Amino acid sequence: MRTRMRTQPTITIDDLDRRIINRLQDGIQLVERPFKAVANELGCDENQLIARIERLCAAGVLTRFGPFFDAEAMGGAFCLCAMAVPADRFGAVADIVNAHPEVAHNYERDHALNMWFVLATETLADIDRTAKTIESETGLDVLQFPKLEEFFIGFKVAA
Amino acid sequence: MTILLPYERKLVEATQAGLPLDPQPYARVAEQTGLTEAGVIAGLGRLMERGIIRRIAAAPNHYALGMTANGMTVWDVNDDRISDLGQRIGALAFVSHCYRRPRALPLWPYNLFAMVHGANRDEVESKRREIAALLGDDCRGSDILYSKRILKKTGLRLSASGG
Numbered sequence: 001m002r003t004r005m006r007t008q009p010t011i012t013i014d015d016l017d018r019r020i021i022n023r024l025q026d027g028i029q030l031v032e033r034p035f036k037a038v039a040n041e042l043g044c045d046e047n048q049l050i051a052r053i054e055r056l057c058a059a060g061v062l063t064r065f066g067p068f069f070d071a072e073a074m075g076g077a078f079c080l081c082a083m084a085v086p087a088d089r090f091g092a093v094a095d096i097v098n099a100h101p102e103v104a105h106n107y108e109r110d111h112a113l114n115m116w117f118v119l120a121t122e123t124l125a126d127i128d129r130t131a132k133t134i135e136s137e138t139g140l141d142v143l144q145f146p147k148l149e150e151f152f153i154g155f156k157v158a159a
Numbered sequence: 160m161t162i163l164l165p166y167e168r169k170l171v172e173a174t175q176a177g178l179p180l181d182p183q184p185y186a187r188v189a190e191q192t193g194l195t196e197a198g199v200i201a202g203l204g205r206l207m208e209r210g211i212i213r214r215i216a217a218a219p220n221h222y223a224l225g226m227t228a229n230g231m232t233v234w235d236v237n238d239d240r241i242s243d244l245g246q247r248i249g250a251l252a253f254v255s256h257c258y259r260r261p262r263a264l265p266l267w268p269y270n271l272f273a274m275v276h277g278a279n280r281d282e283v284e285s286k287r288r289e290i291a292a293l294l295g296d297d298c299r300g301s302d303i304l305y306s307k308r309i310l311k312k313t314g315l316r317l318s319a320s321g322g
Contacts, residue, residue, distance in 0.1 A: 021224070027214035030200045030207070032183055034215075050180050053217070057177075061223045066177040067203070068213040074171075075162045080260065082267075098311045106310040109231065111302070113267065116231075117311070143267065149242060149259035151249030157219040157226055157276075158252075 011059040013159065016044060020052055021062065021159035077124045078104075080145040081131060082113040083138070090114070096137050102130045113143065163211075166194065170202050171211075178215060221276060229255075229276045230283045230303040232290060233269035235262070237297040241271060244294055248273050253286050268300060280305070 013021075019042055028034040039049040056062045072078055085093045090108075097103055097117060106117035119127050131142040163171065169192045179187035185203070186196040194202065206212040221227070236244055241259055248271070249257035256274040273290060277283040287303055 021217065021219055024217035025219060027216040030185070030204050030215070032185065032196065032200070034184065035182060046182055050182065054180050056217075057180075059223075060220055063218045063220045064177045065180065065217045067171075067174050067206075067215050068218070069171065069175065070210055070213055073210045080272075084266075094310050103311060105312040107306045108308040108310055109304040109306055111304045113304075115310070116304075143263045145260040145263070145272075147258045148261060149245060151245040151257040151259075153249050153255065153257065155255040155276075156252055157221055157224050159219065159224055 011055065011061070013056075013061065016042070017052060017056060017061075018159040020049065021056065022156065024053070024062075024065070025156050071120065075122075077119075077121050077127050078147070079119045079127045079131075080147075081117055081119055082143045082145065083115045083134075083140050084112050085115050085138075085140060093138050093140065097134055100130060100134065102126065166192070166198075166202060167206060167211075169194070170199065170206065174203075225278050226276045228279050228283045228305075229274060230280075230287070230305050232273045232275050232287050232303045233301060234271040234273070234290070234294060234298050235268045235300040236271045236294060237299075238270070240297045244297060245271055247293060248290055251286075251290070253277060254290075269302065275303075 023038060023042060029037055031037060033046070035049050036046040039046045042049065053062070053065055057065060083093070083097075094106065094108075094115065097115065098106055102119050102121050104118045104120040106115065108114060109116050119130050121127050121130060127144070127146075131144055135142050170188070173188050173191045178184045181187050183196065185199040188194075189196045189199045192199065203212060203215070207214075221229070245257060245259055248254055253276055254273045255276055256272070258272050259270055260272055262268055262270050275283050275286050275290070277286055283303070287301075291298065291301060
C-alpha cells in the first residue's frame with residue numbers, strides 16, 4: 001500500500017519545464033528516438049529534454065513517465081462501490097474493507113454514502129463475491145456502480 | 160489477466176514502473192526483455208491498437224502543480240441524452256474521469272459521474288456550474304462529493320510470476 005499524496009516540489013519550474021509538462025501529457029511516438037522528436041518540437045536538445053524529465057520525476061512534479069495501461073483491457077474486472085458507514089464504526093469498517101487485496105483504493109467522502117472504493121479482480125464473478133463478503137463481514141450494504149459507458153477524456157493539467 | 164501473450168506480458172512488466180529515460184528507450188526495454196528494438200516498438204504498437212496501452216506519456220502530480228482540490232460531481236441525466244451529453248462533459252479540460260453508471264434508487268438518483276479538478280474549492284464549484292449549464296434541462300439533480308481522506312491507494316502491478 002502506498003499513498004501518492006506528495007508535498008509541494010522544492011524545485012523551481014521554468015518556462016521550458018512547463019512546455020515539457022504540457023507537451024508530454026499528450027504522449028510520445030513509437031519511434032527509435034522519441035525524445036529527439038519532442039525536443040525538436042520544443043526547440044531544445046534531446047539530452048536536455050531527458051535530463052529535465054529526470055529532474056521533474058525526481059522532484060515529484062511528474063509522478064511517472066511511461067505507458068498508461070488500461071487494466072480493464074488486459075482482462076481484469078473493476079467496479080466502483082459505496083457504503084453508508086455509521087460514524088462510530090467508520091475506522092473499524094475501513095480496516096475490514098482495506099484488508100481485502102481486491103480493494104484497489106478507498107476514499108472517505110462527505111455524503112451519506114461516505115465510503116467509496118474500487119474493487120479490482122480477475123473476473124466479474126469475483127467482484128460480486130468480494131462485495132457479498134464485505135457485506136457479511138460488516139452487516140452493511142455494498143452498492144455497486146459498474147461503468148456502463150466511458151466517455152473520452154480531454155483532461156490535462158496545465159503547468 | 161489472461162489475454163496477454165507471454166512477450167506482451169514481458170513488455171508490460173518491463174515498462175509499468177516507467178519507460179527508461181534514455182535517447183533510445185525502446186532499445187533499453189529490448190535489452191531487458193530479450194526482444195529486438197523493432198520488436199519492442201511493434202509490440203507496444205499492438206498493445207496500443209488493442210487499447211491496453213492508452214498512450215506513452217507523463218503523469219503530472221496534480222498537487223505539485225497547484226491542482227489541490229477535486230470533487231466527484233454526480234448528475235441525474237435524462238437517459239435518452241446521456242451518451243451525447245457525457246461525451247461533451249468528458250471532453251472538458253478539467254474533467255479527468257467521466258462515466259455513466261447505474262442509479263441506486265432511492266438513495267442514489269445519479270447516473271453520470273465526472274471528476275472535476277481545480278486549484279481550490281471555489282474553482283471546482285465554478286466548473287461544476289459550467290457542467291450544470293451544459294446539461295441544462297436534461298439534468299434533474301446533482302451533487303458533489305469531496306474526498307475527505309484517502310483510506311487506501313495501490314497502483315496496478317502485475318506480479319512477475321504471472322497470474
